[in-house]
Amino acid sequence: MRTDPTAAGAGLDPHRIAEIIVSGAKGGRRGSGYRINTNAFLTAAHVVAGATELRVRCDADRPGEWTAPAVVSWADEEHDLAVLTVTVPAQAAPTVEPVRFGRIPEDQHSVVEVHTAGFPLYKQRTSGGRVFRDQVVALGRTAGLSNLREGKLELVVDPPGADPDKNVSPWSGMSGAAVWAGEHIIGVVAEHHRAEGLGRLSAVRFDQVLRRLRTDSRAELVRLLGMPDPTGAPLAVPGDPAGGVRVVGVPVAYGIELFKNRTRERDEIAGHLTNPAVRMVTVTGRRGIGKSALAAKVMDLIERGDWPGPVRGPLPYGLVNISSRTSGISLERLYFDCARLLGPEEETRLRDTWSAGGTAPERLGELFEAIGERLIVILLDNLEDLLHDDGSIADPDLDVFVDYLCRAQNAPRLLMTSQVPVRLKPELRRFAAQVEVSEGLGPAEAVVLLRELDGDGSLGIAGLSDDELLQAAVRVHGVPRALELLVGAVADDSVFLPTLQEVLADFTRRHDVVAALAHARQSRLDQEPRAVLGVLAALRTPVAQRAVEDIVGKLDPQLRVRPALAQLVRVHLVSADRTSRTLALHPLDADLAYEEFPQHGPFGRQSVERQIASWYAREGQPREEWRTWDDLEPQRRQFDHLVRADDHDGAARVLCDISEWLVWHGSVLAAVAMHLAVDGHIEDEQVRLAHLAAYGHARLSAGPMEQAVDLFAQAADLAERLGDRSALQNALFGLGDAQRQIGDLDAVVTTLARAADLAHELGDTEREEHTLLSLSLTYSYRGDGAEALDIADRLMAAARSSGDPLTEARAGNARTIALLTLDRWQETVESGAETARAYRAADSQEAVAYALNAQGLGLIGLERAERAVEVLKEAFHEASLMENPRAEGVCLLNLAWAYWCDDSHDQCAATADRASAALRKAGASQAPAAPALAEAARALPGDRRTAADALTMAAAALDGNAEVVRAGWFAGRAERLRED
Incomplete structure (x- = not known):
C-alpha cells in the first residue's frame, strides 16, 4: 500500500502535537492529543473522563510554547473518542489547515506503515529539579485484518527501552495520540495490553466509529472534525490503483515528494477537476510561488488514485505532463502525447490521421473520439510563455485546442499553470476555473524546506535555529523558489563563503536571484x-x-x-x-x-x-478620534516611510505623538519596535529628548526595567541641559516609576517628590496626580501602608473635586494597594473590583490588571482560593492585552500560588513556569521565586521535604512587594510540609 508521509498540510505537524493535562477529583493525569483544526483537539475519551479542569499544551519548552484551557465538546466512552475545543492564545498559529481522515482496507490483507506521536510515561525525565515528559514519535505498522472483531487497530511498534513502573504501562499517557497512515489520520491510540507485550498498542479506528455511532452523534463528530459526511465520499487511504495509471511526460517540478503545504489549493484544484462542467483549471501566481510544484503534486496524487479533498474523483486512465520550458507546448505535442496513452495500435492510427492532413478541428475530433469517456488529465506548465500581455492565447493552434475542448461532449481535462491569468472568450469562461496561489509557504513549512535544502548540513543552514530560519523565510515572503535560490547563493559562492544572513542582506541585488524571480514583463x-x-x-x-x-x-x-x-x-x-x-x-x-x-x-x-x-500625514485622524489600533494606521505608515527615507528626526516626531497612546492601549511591543528603529539616529536634541522619554515609558511597560531607568536618566539629564522643565518632570516621573519597580525604593521618594513639585509649579494637575499615585505605590512597596493610604485619600478628594474619572480610578488604585499592604483583605477585594470598574469607565487599561491582581491576593488572604483563581486569570488576560511582561509575570506568579492553595499542583507548576519566563523578560526582582515555586509543586505529593525546601527558596526570592504573594505564605506552608 502506498502512502505519502511527507505531504504537507495534512501530515503530522510537530507544532500541533498536544499534551492533555487533566485535573480531576482523584488527582491529575496526562494524555496525548492532536490539533485537528483551528480550535479543536482530538484525544481518547478515557483521558478526559471525570475531568474538573482540562488544558492542552503545544510546543512544550520550545520558543512557541502555549497552553490553553479546553472543554469537552464531544465524547463517546463506548468508542473511546473525544473532541476538545480551545480558544487558542496569541502565540499559537491563529489558523491551521484541517487534517485529513482516512481508513485502511478491512476486506483484504494489507500491511500499512503508521506513525503516532504522544507523551508516554517511559519518556518521563528530570532536569534541573523539573519533572516532565518528552514526546515520542512511534513508527510501526498495522494489518487491516487484525482485531476486526473488536473494531480496533493493532499497532506493532518498537517496544520502549525502559519500563519504569511494573504496575503502570510504560505507554501510559500515550492514549489519545492520533494514528497516521501517510497524510491521513486513521485512528487514535486507546490502550496498551501488557499481556500482548510492550511492542503492541490498541487504537480506535475511525471507519468503525463512524459506522457504529448514532446518526445524531456521528453528525456532530463530523461537524467538529470538519470531515466530509461519511455517507458521501468514503474516507480512504487508497492503495495502488489496479493496473496503474498511464503517464506520458516527466513531472514538471523537482522534489514533489518534499512538497509543502498548499492543502487548500490542492483540494480546490481537485474539486474543479472532478466537476464535469469544468474543462480547464488554471493555477495562477507570481514567479517562483510554487505553481508548478503544486500542479505536479496534484498530478502525483491523482496518479496514485489519492484525489485531494473530500470528494474522490474517478480513477484516471492517463496523465500527460507538458511544459513550455522542456518539451514545449504545441497542438502537435498535445495530440501525440495523448495518442501515446491509448496504446500502440491507436497511436499508429492517430499518427496516420495527423499525416493525412486536414484541419485542426478534424484532427482533434479523431483524437477525442479515440479517447471516448476515458479520463485524461493534461498538465500544461508555464503557459504564460504562450500568452499575450492581456492573457489571451498567442498560439493559434492552442487557441483552437482550447475552443474544441470546451465544445466537445467528451474531452480531457486541462490543468494549467501561468503567471498571467488566461483570458478566454466570453462563451468559454463557464468551462474554466482559476485557483490563485498568492501566499508563500507557512512558517513551519518554510523552515522545514530550508533545512531539507541543506540536507547534509554542509552549508550551516540546517543547524540554524527555527527563529533564524523563520527570519529568512519572512524576508522572502515564504516564496519557495526564493528559498531555493537563497540556499543556492550560499552554496555557489565558494570564495567568500557567505552565511545565509549575509546572502539575505543583499539578495534583491543579486542578478541571478532577480533574474529567476522578477516578473518577465517588467523589462518591457x-x-x-x-x-x-x-x-x-x-x-x-x-x-x-x-x-x-x-x-x-x-x-x-x-x-x-x-x-x-x-x-x-x-x-x-x-x-x-x-x-x-x-x-x-x-x-x-x-x-x-x-x-x-x-x-x-x-x-x-x-x-x-x-x-x-506626506500623503499618509494628510490621511491621519485627529487624536480625539483615536479609538483602535487601526485609527493610527496612517501615522504608523507615515513613520515607516520616513524611516526608509532616512528622515529619522521626522519619524521620531510622528512616533512621539502616538507612543503614549500605543503603550496605554495594549500595543507596547509595537511602540518599542518603532523606538528601536530611530534610536541612535536622531540629530535634533529636542526631538531626541521627546524620544528618550517616550521610549522610557514603553520600556517601563515592556521591560527590562534597567533599560527604562537608563532611558529616563538620559532624558532627565538632557532636559536639565536644555532647560525644558516640562520634559524634566516627565522624565523624573518615569524614572521614579522605574526605580520603584526594580525595588530601588530609597531613590524613588526623592525622585517622585521632585517630579510632583515640578508638576505643581507647572500647573499640570493631571501629571501631579499621576505622580502622587506612583508615590503612594512607593510607600506601599516600602511597607508603609498608612502613608500610602493618606496619599490615596488626597487623590480621591482631588477626583471628587474635578469629577475626572481617570483620577478617581488612580485614587482607587493607590487605595487598593495600600489596603493590600495593611492586610485588610476584605477591603482590598472590594476596592480592587471597584478600581477595575473605574479604569474601564475611564476607557483606560492603565492598571486594570494590577487592580484585579490585588483583588486576587485579597481573596487568597481570605482563603477563597477558587475565586482567586478566576480573578487572577482575568488579571493575567488584562496584562496580556497591555503586552506588559512584568504585569503578566506578577499575575501568573500569584495565580500559581492560588492554584497551590486550591490543591491543584500541576496547574501551579505549569503557571509558575510561565511566570518565570515573563518575569525574566521584564527583569523583575521576583523572577527567581517562580521556578522555585514550580519545583515545589512538582515535588508533591511524594517528596514533601523537597517541596518545603523549594518553597523556602521561593520565599527568600521575594522582596516584600505588596502586589506579589507574601513570603510568609510560602514560609508558613513550607513549615507545615516539614511538620506533616
Whole structure:
C-alpha cells in the first residue's frame, strides 16, 4: 500500500502535537492529543473522563510554547473518542489547515506503515529539579485484518527501552495520540495490553466509529472534525490503483515528494477537476510561488488514485505532463502525447490521421473520439510563455485546442499553470476555473524546506535555529523558489563563503536571484508605468487608485497615472482587487522592483518615500478620534516611510505623538519596535529628548526595567541641559516609576517628590496626580501602608473635586494597594473590583490588571482560593492585552500560588513556569521565586521535604512587594510540609 508521509498540510505537524493535562477529583493525569483544526483537539475519551479542569499544551519548552484551557465538546466512552475545543492564545498559529481522515482496507490483507506521536510515561525525565515528559514519535505498522472483531487497530511498534513502573504501562499517557497512515489520520491510540507485550498498542479506528455511532452523534463528530459526511465520499487511504495509471511526460517540478503545504489549493484544484462542467483549471501566481510544484503534486496524487479533498474523483486512465520550458507546448505535442496513452495500435492510427492532413478541428475530433469517456488529465506548465500581455492565447493552434475542448461532449481535462491569468472568450469562461496561489509557504513549512535544502548540513543552514530560519523565510515572503535560490547563493559562492544572513542582506541585488524571480514583463515597461511601479513598490500595501494619483501627482504633475496603471494591470504586474477597489504588487515583486530604483532623483527612493509619508500625514485622524489600533494606521505608515527615507528626526516626531497612546492601549511591543528603529539616529536634541522619554515609558511597560531607568536618566539629564522643565518632570516621573519597580525604593521618594513639585509649579494637575499615585505605590512597596493610604485619600478628594474619572480610578488604585499592604483583605477585594470598574469607565487599561491582581491576593488572604483563581486569570488576560511582561509575570506568579492553595499542583507548576519566563523578560526582582515555586509543586505529593525546601527558596526570592504573594505564605506552608 502506498502512502505519502511527507505531504504537507495534512501530515503530522510537530507544532500541533498536544499534551492533555487533566485535573480531576482523584488527582491529575496526562494524555496525548492532536490539533485537528483551528480550535479543536482530538484525544481518547478515557483521558478526559471525570475531568474538573482540562488544558492542552503545544510546543512544550520550545520558543512557541502555549497552553490553553479546553472543554469537552464531544465524547463517546463506548468508542473511546473525544473532541476538545480551545480558544487558542496569541502565540499559537491563529489558523491551521484541517487534517485529513482516512481508513485502511478491512476486506483484504494489507500491511500499512503508521506513525503516532504522544507523551508516554517511559519518556518521563528530570532536569534541573523539573519533572516532565518528552514526546515520542512511534513508527510501526498495522494489518487491516487484525482485531476486526473488536473494531480496533493493532499497532506493532518498537517496544520502549525502559519500563519504569511494573504496575503502570510504560505507554501510559500515550492514549489519545492520533494514528497516521501517510497524510491521513486513521485512528487514535486507546490502550496498551501488557499481556500482548510492550511492542503492541490498541487504537480506535475511525471507519468503525463512524459506522457504529448514532446518526445524531456521528453528525456532530463530523461537524467538529470538519470531515466530509461519511455517507458521501468514503474516507480512504487508497492503495495502488489496479493496473496503474498511464503517464506520458516527466513531472514538471523537482522534489514533489518534499512538497509543502498548499492543502487548500490542492483540494480546490481537485474539486474543479472532478466537476464535469469544468474543462480547464488554471493555477495562477507570481514567479517562483510554487505553481508548478503544486500542479505536479496534484498530478502525483491523482496518479496514485489519492484525489485531494473530500470528494474522490474517478480513477484516471492517463496523465500527460507538458511544459513550455522542456518539451514545449504545441497542438502537435498535445495530440501525440495523448495518442501515446491509448496504446500502440491507436497511436499508429492517430499518427496516420495527423499525416493525412486536414484541419485542426478534424484532427482533434479523431483524437477525442479515440479517447471516448476515458479520463485524461493534461498538465500544461508555464503557459504564460504562450500568452499575450492581456492573457489571451498567442498560439493559434492552442487557441483552437482550447475552443474544441470546451465544445466537445467528451474531452480531457486541462490543468494549467501561468503567471498571467488566461483570458478566454466570453462563451468559454463557464468551462474554466482559476485557483490563485498568492501566499508563500507557512512558517513551519518554510523552515522545514530550508533545512531539507541543506540536507547534509554542509552549508550551516540546517543547524540554524527555527527563529533564524523563520527570519529568512519572512524576508522572502515564504516564496519557495526564493528559498531555493537563497540556499543556492550560499552554496555557489565558494570564495567568500557567505552565511545565509549575509546572502539575505543583499539578495534583491543579486542578478541571478532577480533574474529567476522578477516578473518577465517588467523589462518591457515604458518610462511612465515604470515610475508608477516604483511608487507601488514603495507603498508595499494595497491602495486605492486615488492614493497613487495623489502621490505621483506631487512628484510629477505631468505624468499620466491612469494609462500607466492600466498598462501595469494589463500585463499583470499589478493586481487589481475589484471588491476592495485597490491595487497592489506581490510583496516579493515589490522588493525586487524597489531595488531597481535609484536612491535619489525625482522618482528616486528617498523622494518617493517622503511623498508617501506626506500623503499618509494628510490621511491621519485627529487624536480625539483615536479609538483602535487601526485609527493610527496612517501615522504608523507615515513613520515607516520616513524611516526608509532616512528622515529619522521626522519619524521620531510622528512616533512621539502616538507612543503614549500605543503603550496605554495594549500595543507596547509595537511602540518599542518603532523606538528601536530611530534610536541612535536622531540629530535634533529636542526631538531626541521627546524620544528618550517616550521610549522610557514603553520600556517601563515592556521591560527590562534597567533599560527604562537608563532611558529616563538620559532624558532627565538632557532636559536639565536644555532647560525644558516640562520634559524634566516627565522624565523624573518615569524614572521614579522605574526605580520603584526594580525595588530601588530609597531613590524613588526623592525622585517622585521632585517630579510632583515640578508638576505643581507647572500647573499640570493631571501629571501631579499621576505622580502622587506612583508615590503612594512607593510607600506601599516600602511597607508603609498608612502613608500610602493618606496619599490615596488626597487623590480621591482631588477626583471628587474635578469629577475626572481617570483620577478617581488612580485614587482607587493607590487605595487598593495600600489596603493590600495593611492586610485588610476584605477591603482590598472590594476596592480592587471597584478600581477595575473605574479604569474601564475611564476607557483606560492603565492598571486594570494590577487592580484585579490585588483583588486576587485579597481573596487568597481570605482563603477563597477558587475565586482567586478566576480573578487572577482575568488579571493575567488584562496584562496580556497591555503586552506588559512584568504585569503578566506578577499575575501568573500569584495565580500559581492560588492554584497551590486550591490543591491543584500541576496547574501551579505549569503557571509558575510561565511566570518565570515573563518575569525574566521584564527583569523583575521576583523572577527567581517562580521556578522555585514550580519545583515545589512538582515535588508533591511524594517528596514533601523537597517541596518545603523549594518553597523556602521561593520565599527568600521575594522582596516584600505588596502586589506579589507574601513570603510568609510560602514560609508558613513550607513549615507545615516539614511538620506533616
